Amino acid sequence: MLLDLTLRREMSRNFGGTFTVLFTVVITLMLIRILGQASEGQASPQDVFVLIGLTALSYLQLVLTLSLFLAVLLTFTRVWRDSEMTIWRTTGVGKMALLQSVLRFSWPILLLIAALTLFAWPWANQQTSALRTRFEQRSDISRVAPGQFRESASGKRVFFIDKGAQAGGVARDIFIRDDSSGRTVVTTAQSAQVQRIDGQPYLVLSNGNRYAHTPGQADYTITAFRTFELRLDASTGLAGMSSGKAGQVNWLAQPNRNVPTEYLLNPAVPPWLGELSWRIGVPLSAALLALMALPLAAGSVRTGRAGSLIAALLIYLIYTNFLNMLQGWITNRQLAFGPGLLLVHGGAVLALLLLLWRGDGGLRRVWAVLSRRGAAT
Numbered sequence: 001m002l003l004d005l006t007l008r009r010e011m012s013r014n015f016g017g018t019f020t021v022l023f024t025v026v027i028t029l030m031l032i033r034i035l036g037q038a039s040e041g042q043a044s045p046q047d048v049f050v051l052i053g054l055t056a057l058s059y060l061q062l063v064l065t066l067s068l069f070l071a072v073l074l075t076f077t078r079v080w081r082d083s084e085m086t087i088w089r090t091t092g093v094g095k096m097a098l099l100q101s102v103l104r105f106s107w108p109i110l111l112l113i114a115a116l117t118l119f120a121w122p123w124a125n126q127q128t129s130a131l132r133t134r135f136e137q138r139s140d141i142s143r144v145a146p147g148q149f150r151e152s153a154s155g156k157r158v159f160f161i162d163k164g165a166q167a168g169g170v171a172r173d174i175f176i177r178d179d180s181s182g183r184t185v186v187t188t189a190q191s192a193q194v195q196r197i198d199g200q201p202y203l204v205l206s207n208g209n210r211y212a213h214t215p216g217q218a219d220y221t222i223t224a225f226r227t228f229e230l231r232l233d234a235s236t237g238l239a240g241m242s243s244g245k246a247g248q249v250n251w252l253a254q255p256n257r258n259v260p261t262e263y264l265l266n267p268a269v270p271p272w273l274g275e276l277s278w279r280i281g282v283p284l285s286a287a288l289l290a291l292m293a294l295p296l297a298a299g300s301v302r303t304g305r306a307g308s309l310i311a312a313l314l315i316y317l318i319y320t321n322f323l324n325m326l327q328g329w330i331t332n333r334q335l336a337f338g339p340g341l342l343l344v345h346g347g348a349v350l351a352l353l354l355l356l357w358r359g360d361g362g363l364r365r366v367w368a369v370l371s372r373r374g375a376a377t
Contacts (some may be wrong), residue, residue: 003088003097008105015058015071015109022063023056030055044135051131057124061116066316068109072102072290073312076297085298095356098294106290114283118261121279127255156180159170161192174205176230185212187228202228267337274331276341281323287347289316295355319348 030213034051070083076098079085104325149160157180162173189208192223196202205228214222251259256275264276296312326344335343 002265003093004101004104004316007098007101011071011075011102011105014074015067018070018074019063019067022067023060026059026063027052027056030059036162041130047131047135051128054128054131056125057116058128061113061121061282061286062115064109064113066287068106068286068313069293069316072106072293073297073308076294077308080297091327095294099291100369102290102294104203106287110283110287110290113286117279122260123259129255129258148304157207174208175341178230183212183214185210187211187230189228189318197229199345200231204228205230213244232344271331273337274327274329277330278323278327280341281326281345284345285319285323288345288352289319292348292355295352295358306334322347 030052033053034043034048038045038048076085079088089321113213149158151158156178158177161171161177170191170193172189172191175194176185178185180188187205187208187210189205191206193204193206194202195204206226206365208225208228210221210222210223210225210228213219251263252269256271259272260276261276261279264272266272292301296308296315322344326335326340330337330340
């Protein structure tokens with residue numbers, strides 16, 4: 001059918017352009033945020049690009065949903081603005097044919113959104129958590145960048161190294177403030193090296209001084225030393241998650257977004273059901289929003305292109321917020337899983353039917369009937 005082919009080609013072009021713009025914006029924001037975390041010592045600089053890729057994969061389904069919605073809306077807005085829709089409707093093309101064209105174009109994208117939400121989303125979150133946890137579990141001295149103050153993993157020590165580790169792993173000009181013992185201890189040394197003593201990691205300081213005192217008391221102690229051993233936070237590996245063996249992972253101890261989808265349908269764990277409602281809701285909302293774009297575009301004849309875009313973005317934000325609210329309601333046991341899905345997505349179906357009915361002049365006919373009855377009485 002000529003109309004179907006023309007519409008799908010135009011929707012493809014609009015989808016490609018919209019997705020490119022939105023994905024570029026998301027990548028830029030992720031880059032700024034992750035680089036900031038790396039500069040503050042919250043992420044490993046070596047993992048920056050991996051974290052950006054995993055974060056982009058986590059949010060890709062949302063970008064695809066909005067891109068699909070806008071692609072359909074822009075296409076039919078242009079068709080209405082150029083009066084092509086009037087011509088096609090006079091030839092007998094109804095709304096069902098147009099809805100079928102939208103579905104034929106949308107179904108591959110909807111399958112991709114479902115796959116990303118149900119499978120790629122938890123996997124990307126697992127890998128991101130593993131990278132961040134691995135970085136936090138590194139020994140304290142390995143997290144320090146030369147010329148910058150850095151906190152330890154426990155937050156009770158502050159390190160400063162003027163010159164980074166050279167040959168043999170020896171760092172120069174060390175400053176350490178330690179509040180872990182209830183006293184404030186400041187240690188300076190000319191050099192330091194990480195060594196393992198009895199299987200435990202220690203920072204061996206050479207040629208320095210220690211200044212210790214209890215806050216609020218005048219009990220200062222100054223000690224000079226040639227060699228001083230400072231025990232570091234133990235570096236341990238990730239059990240289960242890093243090895244990829246799901247059976248060794250206690251998913252109850254993991255964030256809900258990390259849990260694989262096949263484990264989420266568990267009535268005994270309401271937060272998992274809340275997470276499942278969100279994962280199911282994303283592809284459902286993508287399909288319903290794509291269909292809603294058709295009647296919304298019809299209103300652009302009166303409100304203009306800017307007005308229809310503003311209305312579309314408001315509807316998208318409202319629907320997305322309802323998905324997040326539904327997740328919270330189910331998590332807090334305020335709403336059951338099945339009725340919650342029916343409430344939110346059933347409401348969206350009713351809104352779609354109302355928009356289609358309004359476009360067919362249903363509201364005008366009801367208003368005319370009510371007006372005639374009012375005049376008769």
